[in-house]
Amino acid sequence: MMIERLREYVGAETPTGDAAALNAFADRLTTRYAELGGAVRRIPAPTGDHLVADFPGRGPQASAAPLLFLTHHDTVWPIGQLRDVMPWREADGIIHGPGVFDMKGGLVVLESALEEVADRDHRPLRVVVVADEEIGSPSARALVTAEAAGVYAAFGFEPPHPNGDLKTSRWGSTRVRIEVTGREAHAALDPGNGVSAIDELVDQLVAVRRVVAGHDHVLCNVGTITGGGRTNVVPGSAAAEIGFRFVDPSTEESVLAAVAALEPVRDAQLKVRVLSNRPAWQPSAASDELLAKVVAAGRSVGQEIGGAAASGAADTNLTGWLGIPTLDGLGPVGKGAHAVHEQVVAATLTERADLVAAIVTSL
Structure with missing residues (x-):
């Protein structure tokens, strides 16, 4: 049965x-x-x-x-x-x-x-x-x-x-989404007026790795990356969703605070938000x-x-x-x-x- x-x-x-x-x-x-x-x-x-x-x-x-x-x-x-x-x-x-x-x-x-x-x-x-x-x-x-x-x-x-x-x-398990807004431009005729959201996102993910490397017993998995559209257009938007795992609440608090405090490295807008959290x-x-x-x-x-x-x-x-x-x-x-x-x-x-x-x- x-x-x-x-x-x-x-x-x-x-x-x-x-x-x-x-x-x-x-x-x-x-x-x-x-x-x-x-x-x-x-x-x-x-x-x-x-x-x-x-x-x-x-x-x-x-x-x-x-x-x-x-x-x-x-x-x-x-x-x-x-x-x-x-x-x-x-x-x-x-x-x-x-x-x-x-x-x-x-x-x-x-x-x-x-x-x-x-x-x-x-x-x-x-x-x-x-x-x-x-x-x-x-x-x-x-x-x-x-x-x-x-x-x-x-x-x-x-x-x-x-x-x-x-x-x-x-x-503990927390899902975080990093969203980047850049500025679109023609990739060949006017690249200087563009701000690549994808380049910014890549730099931010490297920064996240540095944060994680500074803590013991943290797992970090970049599960999805989206952004851009055409190779002749400087991408104006990009995003990634990241899964973090933490062995204790203090490590979780420290890592998430550092990720929330990330700052753009170019003239782009950055938004970090928690999608779900299990302490x-x-x-x-x-x-x-x-x-x-x-x-x-x-x-x-x-x-x-x-x-x-x-x-x-x-x-x-x-x-x-x-x-x-x-x-x-x-x-x-x-x-x-x-x-x-x-x-x-x-x-x-x-x-x-x-x-x-x-x-x-x-x-």
Whole structure:
């Protein structure tokens, strides 16, 4: 049943930014969560609706602080990836396809766990499904922060470490856009009156490298560059989007302040703006204590679970940064996130659902 549902979800492609596709998928989740006893709210956003589903508690802890489950339904893959590049395939216990690992497998694990605990005693449960997680959740940060208020703990359903260990902290992640406005002119007849936005952008990217080189434990990736139009026209505009990763808040603050303070080196206009930000979630005693409880829950269902820091960012950065006991990586074991060999180990779908059910009923 879990594999069939995963195939259904992978077949409904949901690239970030395609609001129609994401909202159609949100319709499926709304129906499914309602069937499982949840009260579902839809929060409109330009990139697609976010969902919040609240499941009542049962038994002695029916009125206790809830557990928060963080998920997302967007993927990095465009419409047609399934048909043209990454067809669904099952072989030797491995399932291949766009989104199986990041993170439709996690959505299926969560649903199955909710079904398992439907008749058991547990705290209230709150599920948040984000529509633009793959670009840093720019429209969902406030939602995640609001829904995290007063929860007992937060869990993410992103992929785990390769050996199945959960993620106990994450680097911070910030996306920055540098926009340059120069002045167009004929590149041969009047070059002196032109100001090349592309040349200015190149110099600014070199300056960014110097900033990064002055700090330890910073990752910097220039993900896109755009600008210009014709070789006989001095380009009047150019832009780049940069992804930064930071191990701690002080490094993040220092680097971003230096990037924001960049000045033009020629007669051009420069604009630097933050597109999305997830602060560093650092190791904490609260998350360590939560991990110890999860280890015990895992042993109750015959599983040995560990935990380790992670360099990738997700919405759990926000809850961890806020000081809420947080763990991530409850999705199935696999590999190839954001790569054409994306895959999950089929048997771990059931294993992870059993683990989540044990966590829910033991906390």
